[in-house]
Amino acid sequence: MEELSISINNIWVLVATFLVMFMQPGFAMVEAGFTRSKNTANILTKNLVDFSVGAILFWIIGYTIMYGESIAGLIGTPSLFINDNGIGDYANKTDLMFQTVFAATAATIVSGAVAERTKFNAYIIFTIVITVLIYPISGHWKWGGGWLDQLGFLDFAGSTIVHSVGAWVGLAGAIMLGPRHGKYVKGKAKAIPGHNLAFGALGVFILWFGWFGFNPGSQLGAAGTENTLAIAHIALTTNLAAAGGAMAALFTSWMRYKRPALSLALNGALAGLVAITAGCDIVSPGGALIIGIIAGIILVFSVELFDQVFKVDDPVGAISVHGVNGAFGTLAVGLFATEGGLFYGGGASLLLSQLIGVAAVFAWAFGTGLILFKIIKSTIGLRVSRRIEEEGLDVYEHGENAYN
């Protein structure tokens, strides 16, 4: 490839990397805002830890487990401490960076679902396992050229491979932990409002911004007509789905609960973003908008379902946003893909691959998650004591309050 084309691709992927890295404060603000002020320092520390741990360990080994030469389509051949000055369509180190910030995204999703009750040392341990094992292995199945890829499973930027993985591990964690004290009283769900929706809104806008690195960046190139058209198209579908998700969740909450709820509209925007991530390259703008709208509607009902029926306590709605809508978005590719989608006369075969992929990744992430949390629970323990939970993790786990 021509030298300048490589330079252009390289700039594009690096800028996208920076934008995806910037999703970290987005997650931090959303998770801090949607939980109580007595646990703010704790959740912020967790976000700092998972990004840092991810940055270090994905470089040390995670990257090669995901992208190393495939062993039977199941796992990459690990090698340590890569320092590779090669160049493909862009610098190999740029690829390492881009993949690193994706890995950190998967890990950080978990912290929302298990917020306000998890021991800090336990958190560090499972973040490590997610970063070096759970995420890169299922990641390998698709993006490392593994068996899901060969099956024809499509997941452009990671509705399933990134978002659902994080959320299903989080689901396992939330189940193993049990709900926060006071969340269910006499079998009835109680509201535990987040302490700062302004942080929540700021976080969602930051994430929306960062998603323009996540999706258009996943084209992995910007030089040439094809890339030019693709990244413009992806930016458009991404934005339409986010907007559709926000509005759909707003109006659904309005009709269902009589009030247009900011907290659900914010989650709705994220739901739209997660859902479009799998198919942002191959659905039409109209398809993207519809996917976003459906995602926003699903979000409201899913939050209610997990919260009030399944009684899984997920303070920030991570399971509904990233898990349920990650799965929905991945399946939607089988319906809305302009080439191969059911609604475009492509038959059900793509939909079937998508279903297999969604199910396999669910089984993997949820299964290993359960095992992981079980082991931690029966060794160092997973949950803080009741007193610590009641008085706040900030003081007891960190000795610092967020607000003074």
Added chain:
Amino acid sequence: MEELSISINNIWVLVATFLVMFMQPGFAMVEAGFTRSKNTANILTKNLVDFSVGAILFWIIGYTIMYGESIAGLIGTPSLFINDNGIGDYANKTDLMFQTVFAATAATIVSGAVAERTKFNAYIIFTIVITVLIYPISGHWKWGGGWLDQLGFLDFAGSTIVHSVGAWVGLAGAIMLGPRHGKYVKGKAKAIPGHNLAFGALGVFILWFGWFGFNPGSQLGAAGTENTLAIAHIALTTNLAAAGGAMAALFTSWMRYKRPALSLALNGALAGLVAITAGCDIVSPGGALIIGIIAGIILVFSVELFDQVFKVDDPVGAISVHGVNGAFGTLAVGLFATEGGLFYGGGASLLLSQLIGVAAVFAWAFGTGLILFKIIKSTIGLRVSRRIEEEGLDVYEHGENAYN
């Protein structure tokens, strides 16, 4: 044009698009910070709504009303649901995205001026009208190649076409709504301090950052010597004007009110940015600094004028920042343009075109704004009840508090 040049332009305009999109949390933080905490969820929801509505409707129809083939120089030929894979200097979909985030900027300016007392359903309705009618029509006059453009009216990135439009509609809204309860007691203006100036400052810095997409991005290209020089020049003039505006407002408030006021210095930075937007490409760095300084001075007096003399209650200063300084900046082009400006021996003809443009857009935006708000007022109603206003829109309109 050469393929790689197109790729370069495309990257540039897309990155600029992302930066302009990121101005949304900037506006959200400024507007939330400058108002009271009981209305924070409301104003954040409004910001989410206007960006989402803008994203969807500008794609559905707004874009073609603005840029469709001109009908008598007055309005573009509308067509629905564009899905255009063409390429000019960059991808057509990139252009759609860039224009969309501009449209959303215009709409979001209104929410600040009408904050803390507007019914949420009314807000949604007028946001829609602004996005699909008011903004794209006057936008067409200039950027769609309409009559103002043919007149020689200059407005590089939209001091008038974007900022003033939003502000004049906001002025109409603020007048039709009347002031917040308690704002004027026995004819005297009372201070209603914003609840969080840290949010205000964060928002202004975000906006400043985003403006580097707004202005340099409006060059709509980065490939080739001409573009290279232009975007560097524009970045410089933009930055100097912002800095000049901030300092001028700070010192003006210091001399006038004995104290260097953060809230006015923040507004001053925005005033400088708005003012330079029209001429950032054709004024010198020194000219830019002077424009910024004048904008900052105007800002302080304008806020006082609207607040204490005209008694128009504009909680965040949107009218002074975007309206008055948008007009000033547009006129300043007629004075400071190094080619054609009065101060550079270009005579008064450019200044006259600028004046016509400013006046025409004022008449259009303020006029249609008045009609729009009048219709809403006499149908579903524009303003919340006194009790809701006093206890806070968050609880009554949304059922959620921002802070818990």
Added chain:
Amino acid sequence: MEELSISINNIWVLVATFLVMFMQPGFAMVEAGFTRSKNTANILTKNLVDFSVGAILFWIIGYTIMYGESIAGLIGTPSLFINDNGIGDYANKTDLMFQTVFAATAATIVSGAVAERTKFNAYIIFTIVITVLIYPISGHWKWGGGWLDQLGFLDFAGSTIVHSVGAWVGLAGAIMLGPRHGKYVKGKAKAIPGHNLAFGALGVFILWFGWFGFNPGSQLGAAGTENTLAIAHIALTTNLAAAGGAMAALFTSWMRYKRPALSLALNGALAGLVAITAGCDIVSPGGALIIGIIAGIILVFSVELFDQVFKVDDPVGAISVHGVNGAFGTLAVGLFATEGGLFYGGGASLLLSQLIGVAAVFAWAFGTGLILFKIIKSTIGLRVSRRIEEEGLDVYEHGENAYN
């Protein structure tokens, strides 16, 4: 150079400029969050002022003092109001912008060290002196091709030239000011916790993001294989050092104070970033990680040392983050540089140059800082009265509270 290469470089450096400019709200949030709420408006105003003053004065004269033709390797030949449409590897005005945001970074570091007790008018004066004299002169020694550069001193993106300069001036200021009232009671250091660690965390993430402009941007080019490899490498080393710094500070505080402290982990991330800034281009990824880890450990001990032993009251830890770790990172180049570093068989000569550079810049910045603050102290006064300090600078100096 080929026209498109120039365009590519130009985009890269401009985007980097925007990212570095965005570090301003990062600093603002960190400094506001780590201090008390009664001084929040004051510290935010200071941040706005130093960036604005920097933007204006570096254009008027600072840039040429730093980069003008060298006078005996000590200072550049000043010239006023540059408006230079030349192009080198990229537009000259792009270079002006890039250097301007660096200058503003140096200036803003000071405000953290002297927070919560400095008179606002004194602050404005020393910010001006830093921007037009202290920073550009020592900057000239290295980046302007002055004597340090000729000596072989290496400082890629400014561990010493930017960060240490700011911190050593801050150290002089903190010493001349004396500690805040209540900081030392009967000779014992008291904790004065910051009022909002969520702002602190947001600020650090923003800074981390902005650092991807600071370091990879300092390559000053992106076109061609060499640049492509370099910026990818730099992004990687930067990220690893930041992550290493955060984790090292977290665990060090955990072992030393029994609790994993968020406030120190946040500082640790910044310490890693500052430390890697000098050598990000010529250390290996592994070297970067080690540098980051050492920086994080140093940070904790340095904070304790200055706070409890030297009794220098530095509310946000600026001296330890930017000064001590800037010096450490610069020296580490002499050890870890893959070409010329002691650990890579390069002998001690590079290390010696580094030592001379670190010492010379310390002497310059700390010395001129002391003189500067001494002059201010004995003329208009440096410190607010006890009453103002106790009741808060916001009300007395600005007449505005940040929170209402």
Added chain:
Amino acid sequence: MKKIEAIIRKTKFDEVNEALHDAGIEFYSFWDVRGVGQAREGRVYRGIVYDTSTIERIKLSIIVRDKNVEKTVNAILESSRTGEIGDGKIFIIPIEESYRIRTGETGDESLYIKGKEE
């Protein structure tokens, strides 16, 4: 000496403050409280209805000499009434002693400024 505790609407604070000043009551403290009372407003957080009765209020605590009790109560009553449910309450509590920290003065003396007393 009596302590007058008043719980009023946040939005009425400025008016009450002015009425108190007009009545010559220039010393008191206040803070934000949440009130449980007849005034209620439903809240919904993520689909769960909750917290149907707490409303933001301001609490004033004013220590006055016996002779000033009546005018203080009247000033508050008149300036804080809207007539709608949720206007709040005023309570009178006995005070046994009072000190001015600055001067150490006690009793009635600690409650007014010598020379300025009307």
Added chain:
Amino acid sequence: MKKIEAIIRKTKFDEVNEALHDAGIEFYSFWDVRGVGQAREGRVYRGIVYDTSTIERIKLSIIVRDKNVEKTVNAILESSRTGEIGDGKIFIIPIEESYRIRTGETGDESLYIKGKEE
């Protein structure tokens, strides 16, 4: 009339609120306070140990008619106890007079709603 001041754990607020409602006590105010008491937790800020004894608490202020004092105290006692150090305190303070701002009613009348009184 008496004023019942209770200082309870923040986490017990919902239970106490319910217990009070069950006991027919539907009017009161509350706010956040910090308590200094036996319950302590060390804090470390940047290496400096500090503030070993203040804990977040909620303070309730309930003015009731004399006949309701006992059941109010009991409702709080039962619902707010955990048995661990730091459960808090209840204090009873005499009230001399009470006014309902909305209607101007005074005395006991101002404390209940006519017609709804049990």
Added chain:
Amino acid sequence: MKKIEAIIRKTKFDEVNEALHDAGIEFYSFWDVRGVGQAREGRVYRGIVYDTSTIERIKLSIIVRDKNVEKTVNAILESSRTGEIGDGKIFIIPIEESYRIRTGETGDESLYIKGKEE
């Protein structure tokens, strides 16, 4: 039993806290209030002068046995004085009864820890 209410400068809190501990007073609650008094500072928001008299203060609420009233008052008086306008006030209010929630103890007993009583 008495309730001692003190309104002090925020900046004096640490000193007062220490003085109280030295005097053996280890149980109390406090919260932020805003004070209206003689100490005033002009504020200007966007050109409008306002709010010339409210200042942040801390309010302490300490319930003590009768015999401890004096030393508590003295501890506060001495540690919170600056001599400048705005130092604050101390008020003494009668308390009729007190309960320790954890144990149900009442009266004086609820105010000290058995065995640790000096």
